Amino acid sequence: MSVSTAFDKARAEGRAALVGYLPAGFPDVEGGIEIITAMAEAGCDVIEIGLPYSDPVMDGPTIQAAAQQALDGGVRTRDVLRTVEAVAATGVPTLVMTYWNPVERYGVDRFAADLAAAGGAGLITPDITPDYGQAWSAAADAHGLDKVFLVAPSSTDERIELTTSASRGFVYATAVMGVTGAREATSDLAGPLVERTRRFAPDDLPVAVGLGVSNGDQAAAVASYADGVIVGSAFVRCVLDHPGDRPGAVAAVRALAAELADGVRRG
Amino acid sequence: MSTHLHETTPFDADPQGWFGGPVEGFGGKFMPEALMRALDELDSGWQEAKADPGFVAEFDAILRDYANLPSPLYHAERLSERLGVRVLLKREDLNHTGAHKIRNVLGQALLTKRMGKTRVIAETGAGQHGVASATAAAYFGLDCTVYMGAVDTRRQALNVARMQLLGAEVVPVESGSATLKDAINEALRDWVASVETTAYLFGTAAGPHPFPTLVRDLTRGIGDEARAQCLEQYGVLPDAIAACVGGGSNAIGLFTAFLEDQDVAIYGFEAGGDGFETGRHAATIKAGDAGVLHGARTYVLQDEDGQTIESHSISAGLDYPGVGPQHAWLAKSGRASYLPVTDTEAMDAMALLSRTEGIIPAIESAHALAGGLRIAEQLRAEKGPEATLLINLSGRGDKDMGTAMEWFGLGESAGSDEGEQ
Numbered sequence: 001m002s003v004s005t006a007f008d009k010a011r012a013e014g015r016a017a018l019v020g021y022l023p024a025g026f027p028d029v030e031g032g033i034e035i036i037t038a039m040a041e042a043g044c045d046v047i048e049i050g051l052p053y054s055d056p057v058m059d060g061p062t063i064q065a066a067a068q069q070a071l072d073g074g075v076r077t078r079d080v081l082r083t084v085e086a087v088a089a090t091g092v093p094t095l096v097m098t099y100w101n102p103v104e105r106y107g108v109d110r111f112a113a114d115l116a117a118a119g120g121a122g123l124i125t126p127d128i129t130p131d132y133g134q135a136w137s138a139a140a141d142a143h144g145l146d147k148v149f150l151v152a153p154s155s156t157d158e159r160i161e162l163t164t165s166a167s168r169g170f171v172y173a174t175a176v177m178g179v180t181g182a183r184e185a186t187s188d189l190a191g192p193l194v195e196r197t198r199r200f201a202p203d204d205l206p207v208a209v210g211l212g213v214s215n216g217d218q219a220a221a222v223a224s225y226a227d228g229v230i231v232g233s234a235f236v237r238c239v240l241d242h243p244g245d246r247p248g249a250v251a252a253v254r255a256l257a258a259e260l261a262d263g264v265r266r267g
Numbered sequence: 268m269s270t271h272l273h274e275t276t277p278f279d280a281d282p283q284g285w286f287g288g289p290v291e292g293f294g295g296k297f298m299p300e301a302l303m304r305a306l307d308e309l310d311s312g313w314q315e316a317k318a319d320p321g322f323v324a325e326f327d328a329i330l331r332d333y334a335n336l337p338s339p340l341y342h343a344e345r346l347s348e349r350l351g352v353r354v355l356l357k358r359e360d361l362n363h364t365g366a367h368k369i370r371n372v373l374g375q376a377l378l379t380k381r382m383g384k385t386r387v388i389a390e391t392g393a394g395q396h397g398v399a400s401a402t403a404a405a406y407f408g409l410d411c412t413v414y415m416g417a418v419d420t421r422r423q424a425l426n427v428a429r430m431q432l433l434g435a436e437v438v439p440v441e442s443g444s445a446t447l448k449d450a451i452n453e454a455l456r457d458w459v460a461s462v463e464t465t466a467y468l469f470g471t472a473a474g475p476h477p478f479p480t481l482v483r484d485l486t487r488g489i490g491d492e493a494r495a496q497c498l499e500q501y502g503v504l505p506d507a508i509a510a511c512v513g514g515g516s517n518a519i520g521l522f523t524a525f526l527e528d529q530d531v532a533i534y535g536f537e538a539g540g541d542g543f544e545t546g547r548h549a550a551t552i553k554a555g556d557a558g559v560l561h562g563a564r565t566y567v568l569q570d571e572d573g574q575t576i577e578s579h580s581i582s583a584g585l586d587y588p589g590v591g592p593q594h595a596w597l598a599k600s601g602r603a604s605y606l607p608v609t610d611t612e613a614m615d616a617m618a619l620l621s622r623t624e625g626i627i628p629a630i631e632s633a634h635a636l637a638g639g640l641r642i643a644e645q646l647r648a649e650k651g652p653e654a655t656l657l658i659n660l661s662g663r664g665d666k667d668m669g670t671a672m673e674w675f676g677l678g679e680s681a682g683s684d685e686g687e688q
């Protein structure tokens with residue numbers, strides 16, 4: 001199921017969509033499924049499941065720590081797909097966010113086929129751009145999957161046009177120059193980037209903003225100009241702060257999702 | 268010297284950075300969108316700079332007056348006698364800061380100045396590229412931050428001190444395996460946040476386009492010089508050339524001038540660590556599978572799920588689970604051969620060169636020597652004593668004395684099993 005249904009619904013309600021991220025296999029595979037399911041139930045409109053990778057160059061310390069914990073626990077690509085299947089069964093559209101090599105290794109077309117079969121909506125690909133992502137684009141088209149590429153404050157207009165025309169589902173605007181991680185203030189680069197992206201994006205392509213949001217007020221601020229608010233490190237933090245305490249982690253994640261869901265309705 | 272900067276070969280990357288094309292070949296630019304503009308600007312900035320005679324002349328003058336280049340091509344007579352073929356050593360060990368790396372960083376730092384950036388960052392394994400970067404930063408008055416795996420900062424404390432004395436900030440990287448690949452990850456993370464003011468001085472001919480080409484252009488002086496020196500001094504081209512391959516900068520620097528000389532056999536020697544069969548090695552081309560690491564499609568040591576596998580080598584400079592994409596293509600297309608050399612073979616070669624020629628090589632370079640010994644045997648059998656073997660001595664061994672003391676039981680540790688220092 002494409003994420004566009006979730007964005008359409010949010011738009012019909014006059015608000016931004018809440019997109020929540022957690023890596024699979026964190027703190028372990030079953031625990032991850034339980035926690036991510038809770039995120040979906042507690043107000044996330046779209047779920048991003050991270051595929052833990054040994055060399056996550058776009059991630060800050062929080063998500064690195066989660067991915068490392070998942071890898072140390074032996075998470076496999078097939079566990080990620082199993083997590084997708086379980087979470088997608090809640091009816092909340094579910095994407096996989098992954099660095100490229102694990103997909104190439106699995107086989108691009110095979111990955112697309114298995115992701116579609118698991119009920120996944122598509123991929124977010126932080127280290128491939130459309131000009132080097134032809135293999136993925138072809139496989140995604142063949143299997144009817146969303147292709148979420150990223151734009152950044154440093155993107156030229158030409159590159160924003162290239163990226164938005166190649167994206168399906170939504171386009172991911174990285175609102176700060178830097179790696180993932182919660183930030184005190186939301187970036188003043190975000191508004192202008194969203195505006196510039198809208199100028200080039202097809203009318204029906206939502207623009208979601210990521211990097212740094214960790215509370216309801218920030219979510220409300222971003223929701224005032226974006227179609228979606230993406231939250232990752234703050235959810236990861238909830239789990240890291242409750243080591244060995246699954247109910248505590250689930251409760252913290254639920255509380256955060258509810259606060260953020262309220263935020264996107266205030267924006 | 269660097270007057271060949273702008274020359275092209277049939278083995279070059281296409282404008283998108285593919286060696287051998289996007290389907291069969293290697294390279295490309297698998298990077299976050301946030302860095303794409305900077306990479307494009309670096310590409311066009313470099314195209315312009317290398318076509319500018321003023322830039323080329325300035326680079327040449329710095330290499331000559333500051334870095335002690337061109338390096339000599341030295342006929343190792345005692346070693347030649349022993350091996351029964353003529354062995355020529357390209358003496359990059361005599362360069363300022365002790366290795367070929369200085370060519371690359373002086374070029375990239377000069378380009379940084381030209382492009383108006385004020386800060387440089389670098390990754391380093393053994394510390395050679397870090398020291399070279401700190402040196403170039405001091406020379407050009409640039410701020411410098413060097414990322415180094417925490418494991419390596421402990422192994423290479425002397426080079427950490429050198430970088431600090433040169434005015435660089437050294438950041439130990441604790442993430443992942445806390446070695447070179449993680450230092451690259453951390454440098455990339457810095458760069459995503461600092462790209463407006465900062466240039467990333469990539470330390471080898473790997474990474475996203477245009478780095479493999481940029482670093483190749485800047486190091487190709489090794490081979491350009493060696494080819495001219497060999498013709499001038501001996502009236503012939505070598506029958507075979509050899510270099511060690513970590514990421515591949517000294518090797519591509521040597522190989523480029525000879526790629527079109529079909530009669531010159533080209534050998535790259537990778538780190539075979541404890542032995543290829545043990546799985547504890549850094550023989551990326553021999554044992555790796557095609558994949559994407561640090562921005563390029565190339566051969567990568569990886570598991571079934573595409574997670575990078577840690578490499579192992581006694582030589583920190585070769586201890587990298589990827590390899591430059593042009594080498595991947597030269598291997599696949601058959602123009603060059605890549606073979607592993609074990610820790611033991613390399614250390615034996617280190618001792619041999621020290622004792623027969625009075626030259627203590629870097630352990631990286633000792634891999635090229637050890638491989639060269641094998642080729643020499645073959646050459647002698649095929650061509651007799653007239654055969655010429657040219658080996659790149661990419662660096663000197665001062666930095667490796669701690670390792671040598673442990674391995675050979677030298678100095679205070681003589682006689683002790685533990686080899687503690």
Ligand SMILES: Cc1ncc(COP(=O)(O)O)c(C=O)c1O
Nearest residue numbers: 471513514515516517584631662
């Ligand atoms: C002396 C020396 N040779 C070779 C290398 C390997 O790098 P490359 O393969 O880029 O030449 C290093 C790296 O630190 C080095 O210090």
